Amino acid sequence: xxxxxxxxxxxxxxxxxxxxxxxxxxxxxxxxxxxxxxxxxxxxxxxxxxxxxxxxxxxxxxxxxxxxxxxxxxxxxxxxxxxxxxxxxxxxxxxxxxxxxxxxxxxxxxxxxxxxxxxxxxxxxxxxxxxxxxxxxxxxxxxxxxxxxxxxxxxxxxxxxxxxxxxxxxxxxxxxxxxxxxxxxxxxxxxxxxxxxxxxxxxxxxxxxxxxxxxxxxxxxxxxxxxxxxxxxxxxxxxxxxxxxxxxxxxxxxxxxxxxxxxxxxxxxxxxxxxxxxxxxxxxxxxxxxxxxxxxxxxxxxxxxxxxxxxxxxxxxxxxxxxxxxxxxx
Ligand code: HEM
Ligand SMILES: *[C@@H]1O[C@H](CO)[C@@H](O)[C@H](O)[C@H]1NC(C)=O
Ligand SMILES: *[C@@H]1O[C@H](CO)[C@@H](O)[C@H](O)[C@H]1NC(C)=O
Numbered sequence: 001x002x003x004x005x006x007x008x009x010x011x012x013x014x015x016x017x018x019x020x021x022x023x024x025x026x027x028x029x030x031x032x033x034x035x036x037x038x039x040x041x042x043x044x045x046x047x048x049x050x051x052x053x054x055x056x057x058x059x060x061x062x063x064x065x066x067x068x069x070x071x072x073x074x075x076x077x078x079x080x081x082x083x084x085x086x087x088x089x090x091x092x093x094x095x096x097x098x099x100x101x102x103x104x105x106x107x108x109x110x111x112x113x114x115x116x117x118x119x120x121x122x123x124x125x126x127x128x129x130x131x132x133x134x135x136x137x138x139x140x141x142x143x144x145x146x147x148x149x150x151x152x153x154x155x156x157x158x159x160x161x162x163x164x165x166x167x168x169x170x171x172x173x174x175x176x177x178x179x180x181x182x183x184x185x186x187x188x189x190x191x192x193x194x195x196x197x198x199x200x201x202x203x204x205x206x207x208x209x210x211x212x213x214x215x216x217x218x219x220x221x222x223x224x225x226x227x228x229x230x231x232x233x234x235x236x237x238x239x240x241x242x243x244x245x246x247x248x249x250x251x252x253x254x255x256x257x258x259x260x261x262x263x264x265x266x267x268x269x270x271x272x273x274x275x276x277x278x279x280x281x282x283x284x285x286x287x288x289x290x291x292x293x294x295x296x297x298x299x300x301x302x303x304x305x306x307x308x309x310x311x312x313x314x315x316x317x318x319x320x321x322x323x324x325x326x327x328x329x330x
Pocket of ligand 1 (some may be wrong): 058062064065068100102166167169170175192193194195196198199200201202203204205248271273
């Protein structure tokens with residue numbers, strides 16, 4: 001039997017208390033947060049995501065991206081959902097989100113149903129987090145439990161996009177730096193970039209690579225010429241239609257698989273920010289690993305999404321539970 005003096009015992013308990021306290025600070029969110037207050041929440045969100053997917057399956061790519069854009073700007077606080085006001089341009093109206101970000105109506109529909117069954121309980125930020133997970137699952141990715149309890153912020157500024165969201169022209173060091181600022185390793189950055197396994201892109205997001213790479217008036221020499229030729233057909237030079245889009249990961253644009261990494265290895269990454277992962281030995285190695293070992297990537301992706309979902313969250317009595325995801329409470 002171990003014997004301890006009362007003093008030693010007090011010390012052990014103090015250490016234990018400090019450890020437990022620190023843990024609770026680090027994971028302020030909880031799986032099953034709404035168990036007693038809105039037990040149907042995840043069911044209702046999944047139903048709305050499924051309904052939207054059946055109508056137009058690309059919308060779930062928008063929902064996955066929405067969680068990323070919410071979390072990287074001011075933390076996962078639903079700021080991406082707020083509409084601009086006469087005195088302030090919101091995130092959703094910045095060049096990074098307008099016109100490309102989609103799926104807002106899915107969040108609105110889920111919110112309306114949740115307000116009807118448990119008024120004032122579920123945050124918009126949590127709805128986005130659940131919807132992103134459902135989107136991954138519905139497209140064949142690995143599901144995961146979503147820690148919840150986020151609260152909604154009251155500020156959204158288009159001016160906060162630059163410096164927080166990476167543009168598609170970023171190189172590997174710029175990407176690494178930006179993700180490091182958010183607490184991610186370089187490997188997690190490569191893992192999360194795999195989000196580009198589903199969805200679409202507007203021609204305007206990469207046409208510089210087809211027609212005027214680095215202002216040279218030439219095609220990006222690192223782009224597979226056959227893929228470039230295909231993209232040029234879909235995105236004719238000088239076409240004024242800003243709505244033109246192409247699929248990401250064209251061999252399986254609606255399946256959350258490791259096809260993104262296979263594309264990159266074939267010099268068929270759509271953006272400079274995709275291709276650039278081949279230009280650094282460590283990231284190139286991870287691209288190869290992920291392409292070869294899709295099951296491992298699926299698991300890493302889920303874990304990285306959970307981590308992303310905890311970025312600078314508001315909890316407890318901070319922020320508010322918005323009644324309407326597009327406007328702050330009066
Ligand atoms: C690594 C840095 C990243 C850059 C530079 C980047 C940039 C972009 C750009 C330019 C688009 C195309 C928008 C358009 O023109 O329609 C896009 C789409 C998309 N991104 Fe990213 N992204 C990055 C990381 C991520 C992450 C971490 C995720 C999610 C985990 C993600 C998920 C998506 C999805 C799903 C789409 C398709 C959206 C749709 O079909 O509506 N991206 N991204
Ligand atoms: C990435 O871009 C930055 C800014 O243009 C530049 O300073 C840096 O040298 C580039 N890094 C690599 C690895 O190309
Ligand atoms: C290509 O880019 C350069 C530098 O940004 C610009 O001066 C030039 O006008 C562009 N050319 C075309 C054809 O858009």
